[in-house]
Amino acid sequence: MSVIKLPLLYEGTKGDARLVTLFDSGANLSCINSSFVAQLGGAAAFSRVKRLGTASNGHFIEIKERITLDFFIHDILLSDEFLVVPNLSEEAIIGAATLQKWRIKLNFDHDTVDVDPKVAILQLKKGEALAALC
Template identity: 60%
Template sequence: MSIIKQPLLFAGSLGEKHLYTLYDSGANLSCINPEYLENLENPTQLGRIRMMGTAAEGHYIEVTQRVSLDFYMDDVLLSDEFLVIPGLSEEAIIGAATMQKWRIKLDFEHDTAIVDPKVAKMQLV
């Protein structure tokens, strides 16, 4: 199993910050560790609490907040919602739904993630 991590620039209403980001095609949704939200963005409460399953069988984490953030890949501005996960082992995780939305491809041979150049052109319209 290959793992791809890259530093990405995240931007919120309070500022910008580089976060070491894991691309995880096994995770449906994107998430962020709350420790890295200071001076970046204020989270909002979820309408309903979500119980998220972990890799440990039968272990769940209660998720009560989310945050909308912009992030940059190869100077292409992207954005999405990130669930705020207490105790998350990574600074940020880009999940499968975000990868599909922005046509992000994982290149395990070169240990990198690639954003489709057409995405940048779509934003100019």
């Protein structure tokens, strides 16, 4: 099985960090190692502890916090919520939900990650803009 890992720049409310990131379409959600949260800042507690299943059959970990981070792929600014995972084996993991949200494509033949810059343009549609003003 091919694996893609790239160093990405992450920005939080307190600072930034360049983290080696695993792109994992088998992981539902994106995660970050808890050791980087103090540097990035802005973690928020869940109202209830989440039990997250792992690749080990019958093994669960408890997730108590999440953090919203900006991150860059090829100088394209993206943003998403990351689960804060204690003792995560990777520095960060980009999961399937983030891959789909930003239409990120993984090219395992060339070990590259592609994102269309047009997807990252933030915009309100005409009807949404009018509703926001009212």
